[in-house]
Amino acid sequence: MNRLASTRSKSRQAQSNWLSVIDQAIIAAEAAELELSRQGGNDPSQQRKASGSYYTPADVAGHFWDLFFRHHHICDLNSLLTFIASTDLVEPSAGSGMFVFSFLKKAALLGATPENLTSLRFHVVDINLAALRFFSERLREIERAVGVNFDGIGPAQKDFLEWAKTSAIANVVFTGNPPFISNARGSRWRNLYADFVEVMLSYRGVKGVSLILPLSVCFSRDYADLRATIRAAGMGISASSYDNIPDCLFKAGKPDSTNTNRANSQRCTILNIGGPDPTLREASPLLSWPSAERATVLSTVPAFRAFSNDDLSGQIPRPASDMLADYMRGASGARPLRTFLSKIGKPAFAVGGVARNYIGIRDFEKFGPGCIPIKAHSEDERGLVLQVLSSKLFYDYWRTYGDGFHVTVDLIERFPVTAALADYCKHNQALAHQVWANRAACAKEKLNSGQVIRSYDFRAAFDDAHSVMA
Template identity: 40%
Template structure:
């Protein structure tokens, strides 16, 4: 491995993880992976005072062991790597690159996956791997762990190279093997003059895409914004141009989170929790297909179950409604969006001077929150006629609209764009007109469906008409 001037380790002993291991090399790699998770936390700090704020400013969201295991298991499923022969072929075919390695959680999880499929230490030592990071202590820890494994297994990892550098400044030469990029790039905002992208993760992804050239692959943990934000429309176009398989596993951040730390500038629970995430897989070879999960939500007690099995994927290869890659809440909403892609939008029946008003909260979770009147963070929607008002009410309070928002929203904010862009297919409009009498009665009786929530000591009251209005799923 390449020699590096690592600097000081701040009292952390990187060899501690291997001193009390058992005798089997399978147990050793598992123990190293567990050790790496603790090291991730300690080595994520670049300041001597271990400032949490400074750590987050660098976008350091290091990867828990269970997430790392899920990360590789899903990749192996997508590539149909199920046997020792499959695994060895995958290992020998690629030059693997981890552009922001941290303490190596994803590296050791990859080794563990290879071990689980029966690769021997001699075969594992064939791994061609470049480990890149700007944190000298992190690279030192990874090197210690790899050298300890090599000593215990009596092999030499002579194709593993450690590089202390900024991945974006690293020159990648064309080698004999295609690159396979994997990792958890930093999630941190860019200065406008330094990049065309708002977040640094996009620069990492863009560089990786430039070097896979129809073979190889990219497997990254990214913010959910890669799937929907207008800021990354061009990047999504580049992703889809690659061809082959594009797969997105999408994760919410409430009630449980993939990562164990949040954003530095917020004390509000929803904003301070870890990022909503997407595990993005790009495999250029093979027929074109785009797969995506719904926005997955889970409680801590269900974490092991969620991360211990493959989620349900929807085929969104033919999706044409907008420039997103959707997180389909169901096949029904995906079918509706494709059917109604060219239909008029809900915004066409809204009017600023409309005397019939509907007030909709600018955030949502399990239902679309209707309010009694105007307030901060509430969208005021005007309609010229009662017929249009009841159409808007029927749609916004429906199970179909909630499913639409879960599929195309960010999981927290309900924006005017979400509302205005909802498609009004003529069959849906007819169904709402048929339901007009029931909708009028439900609205008149809305106090029966009132809910209250305490925010900063003040009670916020809203109406949840989901179960009071006719279902529009399948309308």
């Protein structure tokens, strides 16, 4: 072997050794979750819930950094080195250090050697001393194996909210998975994660915030002010959201009790705030996947779609289709569906209060929970509302802005009807009449608490109309 070939082979060997010791730290960090998360309080059985210690699986942390690198346009070794020379990373609630070790892995896969990362500044904060000790020991093991010290990676045992008050660092990007813990009644926010986000956004040297958060951050009224603060921060926003059925990001799930409510804690959003384009507004649909496709989903960049900063909903939408995203961008000033509805008179039909694969239209039988009566001023408006609520567009609107289960009065009433859509529906009244008259052909029945519920699935009936509306 000549000298050049021998040098190359040694450097390949060193890089593979470097990757392998990082992998060992990642495996250890994942395995230590139960042990570490119970330490730090008086009652180990309660400590996990009380500190929100549900650590991030390695594959999710890898996905997180893929999206982070994309968001910050870090695509090769040069851009990585430029980024770390100008940025201090802060993990506010590091646990066993999964995010730090996964960052090293992502950097190594881009070709960074241990020597390249000696200047990396990563502040690793947590209240749990046992977790930080564990983290430091794993880091020392990596240092010994590669013969390099990472002096800029420093643990700090502190309450993050205190840490933020007492530190003053420029060009900070916060990264990680903060604790999801219900706050006491009367607190500013219902959940501690929102305090973390607010403190990060108001940190003097903030340059970015990248976190795994409960999906509630996107749509819950409780966090409307937090979203307004996020939008007002003058930074780019990229959000990808993950359902909890059939698979979910956190393999063990996040149980109920003090660790916030079950559904939201298991459905998550990876939120990237910051990056080179302060006007960026993009979001993925609510992603769901069978467990056999987990590896594919977590190694793929989701389909991001642009949304408007002035999106009327005030949400971070989960755009379900290009058609819906395009429609909403052109819908400012459109009449809300509410203005086609009447408050008086006999309901013309009803809408099922929950949905899955379609919005269920029903015959109105009686007022009560589980269905929304629809009243219209005239026969024509009844036809228009029927077409709108049966459309693929409205179904995608529900998937984009709904909570994933409920069809609410508010959601129906706020749907923006553009002049073009209203015109189209007006010209299509004959079809609406015909579909309603023959509705039995579209009936679907299911048993609900011993009662047969009949609803109409009009997707196919109005299919031609849907494409024209788009």
